[in-house]
Structure formats: structure tokens, C-alpha cells
Amino acid sequence: MTFWTRFLFRLGDGCLYVLADVGRMGIFLLAVLAGLFKRPFRGSELLKQLHFIGVGSIAVVFFTALSSGMVLGLQGVYTLQRFGADGMLGSGVALTLIMELGPILTALMVAGRVGSAMCAEIGIMRISEQIDALECMAVDPFRYLITPKFIAAMISVPLLTAMFDVVGIYGGYLAGVKLLGVSSGSFFSGIMSSVTNHEIQLGLIKSIVFAFLLVWISTGRGYYVLQIRGAGFGAESVSKVTTQAVVLSSISVLIFDYLLTAVLL
Numbered sequence: 392m393t394f395w396t397r398f399l400f401r402l403g404d405g406c407l408y409v410l411a412d413v414g415r416m417g418i419f420l421l422a423v424l425a426g427l428f429k430r431p432f433r434g435s436e437l438l439k440q441l442h443f444i445g446v447g448s449i450a451v452v453f454f455t456a457l458s459s460g461m462v463l464g465l466q467g468v469y470t471l472q473r474f475g476a477d478g479m480l481g482s483g484v485a486l487t488l489i490m491e492l493g494p495i496l497t498a499l500m501v502a503g504r505v506g507s508a509m510c511a512e513i514g515i516m517r518i519s520e521q522i523d524a525l526e527c528m529a530v531d532p533f534r535y536l537i538t539p540k541f542i543a544a545m546i547s548v549p550l551l552t553a554m555f556d557v558v559g560i561y562g563g564y565l566a567g568v569k570l571l572g573v574s575s576g577s578f579f580s581g582i583m584s585s586v587t588n589h590e591i592q593l594g595l596i597k598s599i600v601f602a603f604l605l606v607w608i609s610t611g612r613g614y615y616v617l618q619i620r621g622a623g624f625g626a627e628s629v630s631k632v633t634t635q636a637v638v639l640s641s642i643s644v645l646i647f648d649y650l651l652t653a654v655l656l
Contacts, residue, residue: 445547460562481581513613
């Protein structure tokens with residue numbers, strides 16, 4: 392077999408694998424959405440996931456937001472002082488956090504903390520045949536395991552993003568006003584004059600889309616752990632697929648951030 396023959400063979404095989412993987416993930420998403428309308432509804436599991444995704448992520452989101460806001464405040468003062476525009480600090484910090492950093496960093500923190508845990512949980516259940524056991528007992532694994540995670544993430548991530556924005560703005564206030572002496576009145580008047588419903592809605596839409604992407608990718612990778620090429624077997628497969636899920640979730644968040652900004656800005 393010549394070099395070009397091997398190259399074309401591998402290229403075709405890779406394309407077929409990608410198409411099959413996209414098809415699996417599409418079918419997985421349809422099954423999850425169908426689980427939203429099936430009864431009985433597992434309210435206790437939803438509350439458990441809300442606590443795990445939302446309450447459990449408050450600390451990491453809080454400190455990420457505070458440090459990001461303070462850095463924005465410091466760099467904003469350093470840059471704006473060159474142009475005599477210190478009064479625009481509040482506007483710059485608020486818009487940057489609400490439209491970009493808030494949704495992105497919240498989603499990345501949740502993907503690292505929650506997405507990896509979801510993927511590992513579903514993947515372990517798959518390789519230990521617990522999901523097969525549920526199917527044998529006529530229990531829909533999508534409604535039982537995955538749909539509550541989707542609902543909880545769609546609720547929790549926007550709320551965490553809103554908290555990120557508020558804490559980040561306060562961090563910018565601490566750095567710019569309390570530490571570097573920028574006028575408090577100009578800081579808050581800049582926020583009031585520049586932040587409109589459009590910017591808030593853009594940040595909200597981004598947070599919802601990012602939540603959808605990270606849960607879909609994380610749970611889907613875990614559910615199809617046995618079909619992932621090069622994942623190996625047993626614990627090795629779960630570790631590799633979990634890493635892949637976090638990387639794909641993070642890349643998807645960054646790509647869709649640009650797309651949503653280009654369409655909705």
C-alpha cells in the first residue's frame with residue numbers, strides 16, 4: 392500500500408468516525424430532550440443537581456470573579472489614565488464582565504468542576520454496566536440520569552453568571568476606587584449610563600447556550616465512552632474521555648462566544 396493510499400484510507404476512516412460521532416451526539420440530544428416530557432419527574436434528583444452544580448460552584452466562581460474584577464480595575468486605571476478618562480473605568484469593567492468575561496469564565500469554571508464530574512460519573516456507570524441494568528429494568532437512562540443535569544445546569548449557570556458579574560464589578564470597584572483613588576461617583580455613573588438591557592440580555596443568552604453545550608458534551612462523552620476511538624478500556628477510558636469532554640466543552644464555549652457576539656452584538 393502506497394503512502395497516498397494509506398493517507399486517503401486514514402482520511403476517509405477519520406471522516407466516517409467524525410460523522411458517526413456527530414450522529415451519536417445528535418441522537419443523544421434528542422433522547423435527552425424527549426426525557427423532559429416523560430413522567431414521573433424526578434424532583435429530588437433535580438434539587439440534588441442544583442445543589443451540586445449551583446451551590447457547589449459558588450466558591451470557585453466567587454473568587455474567580457473577584458480576582459478578575461480587581462485585575463480589570465487595575466489595568467483599566469493604568470490604561471485610562473493615559474488618556475485622562477478615569478471616569479470610564481466603571482463602564483469598561485461592567486461591560487467587559489457582563490458581555491464577555493462573566494459568561495465565559497463561569498462556563499469554563501463549571502466545565503472544569505462539574506463537566507468533568509458528570510462525564511466521569513456517566514462513563515463509570517456505562518463501563519460497569521449500570522446503564523445497561525437500568526435499560527433491562529425498563530428505566531429510561533436519559534430521563535433518570537441526564538435530563539435532571541440538563542435542567543439544573545440551565546438554571547444554575549445563568550445565576551452563577553449573574554453572581555460573577557456583581558462580584559466582578561465589586562472587585563473592580565475595590566481596585567479602582569478604594570486602592571487607586573478613582574471617583575466613586577464617576578465609577579457608578581459610568582455603569583448606569585453604559586449598561587443597558589441589550590448587554591444584559593446578551594450575557595444571559597451566552598450563559599444559557601454555554602450551559603447547554605457543556606452539559607451536552609460532558610454527559611454525551613461519558614455515555615458513549617465505549618465508542619470513543621483511542622479511549623482504551625476501564626478506568627483509562629474514563630480518564631481520557633473526561634479530559635476530552637473538558638477540552639471540547641471549553642473550545643465550544645470559546646467558539647460559540649464569538650458566533651453569538653457576531654450575531655447578537
